[in-house]
Amino acid sequence: MNPKQNLLDLDAAAMAAFCADMGEKPFRARQLLRWIHVNGEKSFEAMSDLAKSFRAKLLDTAQIIEPVAIKDSTASDGTRKWLIDVGQGNAVETVYIPEDDRGTLCVSSQAGCAVNCKFCSTGAQGFSRNLSQGEIIGQLWMAEFLLRQNPANLSRGDRVITNVVMMGMGEPLLNYEPVVGAMRLMLDDNAYGLSRRRVTLSTSGVVPMIERLGRDLPVALAVSLHATNDALRDELVPLNRKYPIKELLAACNDYLQFAPRDFITFEYCMLDGVNDLDTHAYELVKIARIVPCKINLIPFNPFPGSGLARSKRERIQNFDRIL
Ligand code: SF4
Known part of the structure; x- marks a missing residue:
């Protein structure tokens, strides 16, 4: 017997193909997408505008595999974190950050x-596996519909989550197809209907995939830069040995032809005595003259064994002033 299809693994085109295989018209796929992603429904019996015979077929052939949260905690500022079990002792984190004008x-x-x-504790853990499209979009599906249970979260409109950042665990461009499939659903009007400006992908600089994303699905782009010359970036972001800064900046400029915003966000983790000197700030200014950008200075979050420390507050302020 074939395993049941997880419908969270299907974007609009794949859902249409799945329905066509069952002899159903394309509009059935749109109905199904809306039940799942607009209404958060997971029971086929409750999908009242689908024909009974179709619902019966779905029960036999399809399922919705929900993320399993093993920890769900909310901080005093409203930030909510879920730790999601992805099997074989692995877990990934999903984080909701509420602000007055957005929910990210x-x-x-x-x-x-x-x-x-x-400087990244995820990197120190090593790689276990890629998440499937269903496991990626499942994080948004779970968070949106859990958060909707509290009416106070709906003060901004009928959706709680207005922005998504692909910035959690992992390098999204090294898991390209499932990430792009999940982002297609984020943008789809029959699913989450977010604009491309409100979906941001963050990469450590996988140059060929930045170029491909520009053609396939240009969303807002953030680049983990963290260093201003190749010698230092080779150490901090080892991928730089394959795709050095010059190639990365060229890929960023190429991407801007397609991007929904007219700048790239550069993330820069401030490491005491490593990348936070005045000379680095001046090098960063030169980079900002090559690529239209916003620079996000992030105080390092120390973790055991990293051998790194957070830049002092005054150092960050001075760096910021030079920029
Ligand atoms: S690519 Fe992102 S998740 Fe991976 S090690 Fe670097 S900062 Fe961490």
């Missing part, structure tokens, strides 16, 4: 990460 969900794309950036 930070989504993971892989269990662990192979890039091994020196």
